[in-house]
Amino acid sequence: MADNDVRSSLLDVSNLAIKTKTRTLVADFNLSMKRGDRVGLIGESGSGKSMTASALMGLLPEGASAQGSIQLAGHPGNLVDASDKELQKIRGKDMAMVFQEPLTALNPLMKVGRQVAEIMTTHKVVATKAEARKRAVELLASVKLPDPERAARAYPHQLSGGQRQRAMLAMALANDPGLLLCDEPTTALDVTVQRQVLELIQESVAERGTGLLFITHDLSVVANVCDRVLVMNNGRIVEEGSTAQVFSNPQHPYTRGLLAASDLNATDAEGRLFTVASAAAYTPPTIEDPQAQPQAQAEAEKPAATAAPQAAAEGNQLVISVKDLVRTYPVGRTALFGKPGEVQALRGISFDVAAGQRFGVVGESGSGKSTLLRILAGLDQPTSGSVQVAGNQIAGAKEKDLLQLRQQLQIVFQDPMGSLDPRMKVRDIIAEPLLAPGQKVDSAKHRRQVAEMLGAVGLPAEAAERFPHQFSGGQRQRISIARALVCQPKVLVADEPVSALDVSVRAQVLNLLSDLVDDYQLTLVFVSHDLSVVRYICDNVVVMNHGQIVESGTTEQIYGNPRHEYTRTLVNSSMSLREELASR
Structure with a gap:
């Protein structure tokens, strides 16, 4: 690419509309990009962001069609009217895409190096297959995979999430495309890996002079990556301008929201x-x-400092006490005559949670958070150590001994759709924890309790007669919270309860959780990899890494003056809107 071509026109989209037979999904979409531009397209679920990206790539789902004009540098025709055969020559060569979930975008039956090489051989940008294989390893090295030759020989499932996303980026950049589309490429990644991948994307497009269209609902990521931003709502662009201008002086109410x-x-x-x-x-x-x-x-x-008035009032009364907790899982032999191995999920952790406290458990994938949660809920047994929850000893307890625990500890899961039975009406879902074995069912009382809980979580009474699929993601999470609180537990465990929600819904659910913890005098255990969320809602935090607690203390101690290197890395890698704007 010649230097004088760096800032030439790259993409021009005019009056793009995407429709099905029954509705308009995107209307009057306009975008002009030059080479090297970094543009953010932001909006919530259903706003039309991903559908727009699909139209640009010529990958609209069946039943959807596009109208308008899409002009890409080097291709004189309108891509809206291009045949699939013509678009196949463009995809992966002149424009490429990095998807949100690489495990579904990569071929699980093909080694990673071969997939990267295939992109080059398909478009005939290398002379031989041997040259493509060599170049594939070089590309995997350029995206900073620790052992590129080994990664090239691996299948996608043998790589971590961050490594798979790096491999996807290597594939997307293999043919030096003029335009790179990234659709929520870091949403599913841990904070440290997210920071690394974002830096890698910026370095890669800067080196090549590539235009970047970055699609996300995370405004702090856009503030970090993009120079210009378009805000999308209900299929239309409601505001656009420089990132600094739009984020510091929003003109549209939706942008401000x-x-x-x-x-x-x-x-x-x-x-x-x-x-x-x-x-x-x-x-x-x-x-x-x-x-x-x-x-x-x-x-x-210091939002969490005033968040737990009950904790002080209750003194040192403990609701959860964990001492020297170890959990080891056996794994199969790696060789015919080899010894069986084991995985140490928890390595002797200890902590206490006082009544009324808001207790955060922070850590990345593989840190042991989920194993700890299962043991606290009586869904798994420790290998050794002592675990007491609301007066119930978990270690060695039989299922019949845990009936009281089932009433006193309830869980709100990350994905409400996965934890709510799609065949049951909401009234039956919420009332289910009230059905204690051996006790007579009081239908009238249960109906009153269900109605009370629906009101407490801000849902109308008629919601009781509907099914989970008839609600939005945020509403389904409210149903999960109502179900968890209907039997008036002492302890509420929230497992990544807002990570799958849009930002506006996230704020509503966090406010709701905070209110209910106060109103029902709950002890909250909040498990998350999102440090900013934990900082808001929790007053005490433990930081987990590789099955150990590496640091613990009040929220302000942990965030304001982290002592452990891993904690410092987590804090420095997490993104906040204000800090990203400040560093521009």
């Missing part, structure tokens, strides 16, 4: 997170002074 709900460093006059509904009172950060905020937001720098 997204910013307000994304900014976990800001709270309203009542100490609650802003939502789209309450965003009118939100003051966006300014580039000149990103920490400047109105009085109502001043306490946001």
Whole structure:
């Protein structure tokens, strides 16, 4: 690519519309990009972001069609009218895409190196297959895979999530495309891996002069990566401009609402997170002074410090006590005459949780969080050590001994659709924990309790007669919370309860959880890899890594002055909207 071509026109989209037989999904979409531009396309689920990207790539699902004009540098025709054969010559060569979930985008039956090489041989950019294989290893090295030759010989399932995403990026960049589309490429990654992948994407497109269209619902990521931003709502662009301009001085109410709900460093006059509904009172950060905020937001720098009045009132009464907890799992032999191996999921951890406390468990994939959660809930047994929850000894307990625990500890899971029975009506889902073995069913009482819980989580009474699929993701999570609280437990365990939600819904659910913890005097154990969420809702935190607690303390101690190297890495890798704008 010649130097004088670096800032030439790359992509021009005019009046793009995407329709099905019954509805319009995207309307009047316009975008102009030059080589080297980094543009963010943001919006919530259903806004039309991914459908727009699919139209640009000529990959619309069956039943959807595009109208308008898509012009790509080097191709004189309108890509909307191009045949699939013509688009196949463009995809992977002149424009390429990195998807959200690489495990579904990569061929599970083909080694990674061969998949990268195939991109080059298909478009005939290398002379021989041997040259393609050699170049594939070089590309895997360029995306900083630790052992590129070994990665080339591996199948996708043998790589970690971050490594698979790096392999996807290597494939996308194999033929030096002019345009790179990234559709939520870091949503499923841990914070440290997310930071690494984002830096890698920026370095790669800068070296090649590639245009980047970055699609996401995470505004802090856009502030980190993009120079320009388009805000999409209900299939239309409602605002666009430079990232600094749009994020510091939003003109459209929806943009302000997204910013307000994304900014976990800001709270309203009542100490609650802003939502789209309450965003009118939100003051966006300014580039000149990103920490400047109105009085109502001043306490946001230490939101969790006032979050647990019960903990102090209850004194040192312990609800959870874990001592020297070890959990080891056997694994099969790796050789015919080899010894069976074992995996140490938990390596002698100890901690206490006082009544009324909001206790955060932070760690990345493989840290042992999920194993700890299963043991606390009585769904798994420790190899050794002592675990007491609400007066129940877990170690060595039989299922019949855990009936009381089932009433006193309830869990809200990450994916409500996966934890709610799709064949049951909401009334039966919420009432199910009330059905204790051997006790007579009091239908009238159960109906009253279900109605009370629906009201407590902000759902209408008629929701009881509907099925889970008839609700949005945020509403389904409210149903999960109602189900967890209907039997009035002492302990609520929340396992990544907002990681699958849009930012505006995330703020609503976090506010709801915070209110219910106070109203029902619950002890909250909040498990997450999202440090900003834990900082808002928890007052004490333990940091886990490789089955050990590497640091523990109050939220402000952990975040303000982390002592362990791993904790510092986590804190430095996490993204907040204000900090990303400040570093621009």
